[in-house]
Amino acid sequence: MNKLRQLIISTTASLMVFAMGTFGYMFIEKWDLMDSIYMTALTLGSVGYSEVHPLSFNGRIFTTILIISGVGLVMYLAGVVVQFVVEGEIRAILGRRKLDKSINRLKDHYIICGYGRIGRTLCRQINEESAQIIVLEKSEELVPVLEKDKMLYIQGDASSESTLIKAGIHRAKAIVTALATDTDNVFLVLTARQLNPDIYIMARAGSQNVKSKLLAAGANRVESPYDVGAVSMALKLLRPSVSNFLDIALSRKQRAIQIEEIRISPKSKIINIMLKDSGIRQNYNLIIIAIKKKDGEMIFNPSFETFMEEGDTVIAMGRASSLKQFNEELNPQ
Structure with a gap:
């Protein structure tokens, strides 16, 4: 934004100087508009061409003032434009490279x-x-x-x-x-x-x-x-309480209660242990809704004698903090 502001200010100032130069030659030398514009462009551009018409004493003084005040401003504008373009391109290239590095990781x-x-x-x-x-x-x-x-x-x-x-x-x-x-x-x-x-x-x-x-x-x-x-809308119409509960449990915005699926890793301490002996209810105050076996079988509301095996996925419900602790138990580092 600072570069853009500099570009706008310097462009506006350059246009004002150009307009002042044009009208200055028209007023002092009594030239027509085209000759005045051309002479102003020659002066500010410092190209070294000869005058359009011979200058009077006042015209030479005005040209000197125009060179001192305007040429530096025009050069500054050119520098801002080049910097604006180059830095914009460099920023885009560096931004893309940063994205590519993040993607590769x-x-x-x-x-x-x-x-x-x-x-x-x-x-x-x-x-x-x-x-x-x-x-x-x-x-x-x-x-x-x-x-x-x-x-x-x-x-x-x-x-x-x-x-x-x-x-x-x-x-x-x-x-x-x-x-x-x-x-x-x-x-x-x-x-x-x-x-x-x-x-x-x-x-x-x-x-x-x-x-x-x-x-x-x-x-x-x-x-x-x-x-x-359509299914979600029908559920909200027919069973609004169930729908509201699921919205809360499945949303990450509400930290009070959530439903999570956690895979049992080979390092877990509850492998080949029955649900009643796992201490899940006592230690974490979680409700086990279902257990998905490695072969894809889904056991809903598993009995207390259900064995938990490596590779099973436990679907549990409870507080977010308790689910996090339970996940660390099933997947120790």
Whole structure:
């Protein structure tokens, strides 16, 4: 902003000096407008051309004053313009390099393809839990929005192999395809699965017909924003209390109670121990809603004799501080 202010002030001052020079020659020498403009330009530009017409004594004094006051100002304006342009380009280059370095350091991150309404809302939700996000967006118009939101991003075609590789797809934990059309999302899923057979892919579907195609292309999960929104609205109408409870439990804004999923690591002390002997209820005051086994079986409201094994995922509900302590217990450093 300081450079921009200097540019505006120096430009305005230079134009005022130029106008004063023009009208000065018209008044003192009685020249026409074009000759006065030309003479002023020669004087301020210091190009060394001869006068348009022979100058009178007063005209020479005026020209001397114009040279002393105006040439330095014009040179200063030229310097500000060059500095403004060069520093702007350098700043853009350095900013891009800083972004690239941050992207190259990412590991187990989330790649969000598309920064429209869905992509932007998704990034906000993930940001509450993890800052390991990179956005791939094709539209140049959304770059200022990405910079305003302080997102790591690559401006380019998300379905391009080079763009995905630059985004670190081989190191990524998951990728979300939230492009505008189903065709683009299907092609993106195919490309992503080819580059990284193990990555988790969540795809956006605009219609029911394309869900099977996205799954066949390699998506692990397909979601339709319209279906999800309709289900949420119906739940709020039919079971408002349940909906309010879930909003509180699943939101990171309310720290009183949350629902969390925690994977049991090989270093955990509760491996092969029954739920009743784990001390979860007594030590952490948590409610175990379900346990997802390694084979994908989901045990809801597990009995007190359920064994917890390595690789199981525990879905627990309780205070955020208690969930954090429990996570440290299941995943010791």
